[in-house]
Amino acid sequence: MSPRRPASPPFLLTLDPQRPLQRQLYDGLRQAIVAGRLPPAARLPSARLLAADLGVSRNTVTLALDQLSAEGYVEGHVRAGTFVSRTLPETLLQIGASAPARGGRPAEAELSQRGRALARSGFPGSALGRPRPFRPGIAGLDAFPAALWARLAGRRWRTARVPLGYGDPAGYPPLREAIADYVRRARGVRCTADQVLVVSGSQQGLDLAARVLLDPGDIAWIEEPGYLGARAALLAAGATLATVPVDRHGLDVAAGERSAPEARLAYVSPSHQFPLGVTLSATRRLELLRWARRARAWVLEDDYDSEYRYASRPLASLQGLDEDGRVVYIGTFSKTLFPGLRLGYVVAPPGTEAAFRAARAAADRHSPSLEQAVLADFIGEGHFVRHVRRMRALYLERRDALQDAVSRRLGGVVELGPAEAGMHVLGWLPSGVDDARVSAALADAGVEAPPLSRYALRPLERGGLLLGYAGFSDRALRAAVDRAAPELERLRS
Ligand SMILES: Cc1ncc(COP(=O)(O)O)c(C=O)c1O
Secondary structure (H helix, E strand, O other): OOOEOOOOOOOOOOEOOOOOHHHHHHHHHHHHHHOOOOOOOOEOOOHHHHHHHHOOOHHHHHHHHHHHHHOOOEEEEOOOEEEEOOOOOHHHHHOOOOOOOHHHOOOHHHOOHHHHHHHOOOOOOOOOOOOOOOOOOOOOHHHOOHHHHHHHHHHHHHOOOOOOOOOOOOOOHHHHHHHHHHHHHHHOOOOOHHHEEEEOHHHHHHHHHHHHHOOOOOEEEEEEOOOHHHHHHHHHOOOEEEEEEEEOOEEOHHHHHHHOOOOOEEEEOOOOOOOOOOOOOHHHHHHHHHHHHHHOOEEEEEOOOOOOEOOOOOOOOOHHHOOOOOEEEEEEOOOOOOHHHOOEEEEOOOOOHHHHHHHHHHHHOOOOHHHHHHHHHHHHOOHHHHHHHHHHHHHHHHHHHHHHHHHHHHOOOOEEOOOOEOOEEEEEOOOOOOHHHHHHHHHHOOOOOOEHHHHOOOOOOOOEEEEEOOOOOHHHHHHHHHHHHHHHHOOOO
């Protein structure tokens, strides 16, 4: 077979039909970017044009572009198309693969492919330091019962019931029992305590799951737009990312089956999709589980803030519907308690427990025993359920305050998305507005509202701003709406 010869300069790619086309296209475009043949901010031809030029399917092109986007080489702008990232580091542009780096530090080009992908993934982003409204995902830390927590910790020390030696990598046994009991009752998860692995926040759950379940190069579905932490964990495992669109019913399973039917794993946030806030419908849940069974694929269920559903009882988990042991259920105490605690849990499918436990031990042995013991007491003595109930009422008030302030000051400019669950709401901007630009302008005004496009690998039809409310008082939320209003009012048509 003769090699396929495409394309207009500067790509000049020659694809060998014997090797995976998507990989070659990814490599070719990446090299063109690194060598500066495709300069920062250059607009790429559309996927349709590239596919036609190169004589490959559009799917091949979009998989390659998604990977480049996940690794930070290209970026999408609302309705404008795909561009080479403006922020490529100088080292990447100037240093050849074997040249020594300035200052004796190894060049980025010498990292593993996974290391490079991670370095460019944009995770964890800038959302660290003191939170300002409307940073999403921040719990009401002002209302955490710190004195009670300190009393429980003090009691453990006083009564010499602190586990000081190495602990079980799967977690402190009474905590695993307490978690199993909680997720069975509150989330409809089907499990025993033996399946529960205590992890350092859901992030470690995602990381361990990706490494235990995927080989480098395996395809993983990710929600588009979706959670950057999931993307980073999958990139760290060497996965090839396949974006699957999310609509008002949640992940579009049929679209995933069309574009990447051979995927080995799907990441979903079914109770409250991050960042759009929609819920995965019952029909889609069944479709997803049917696909997983047929494809012998795994599903990662990220159930990060399902405790907060205001109009009805929390929805049961996807794991509870799974008859085939294909769903890995992941939960966290970052949203119900506080993220600095770094405790979460994985419910491993039957038969995978030993692999998860060994992966955890290989990573860092186990989570700190004192925090696990205090948390076991906190749950066991009923404080956890009471705290969540109190926080649900508080977050509802805060959500109402935000909705009210937005509709009074910004009605007609910012259109709020679904808000019946969670800790943030999406504020859609008028069509055609560059949400990254608006977000940057708001940051100058002291308001933190990440743009929706930050969470998307492809250009969006319409931009928006993430508005977290759980972590901020009514007053702080109203004041932030007032500070944001002048910039946003300018968008009024
Ligand atoms: C979608 C999603 N999953 C999980 C988490 C929690 O991460 P962790 O448990 O590692 O703190 C967050 C926090 O922002 C999130 O937005």
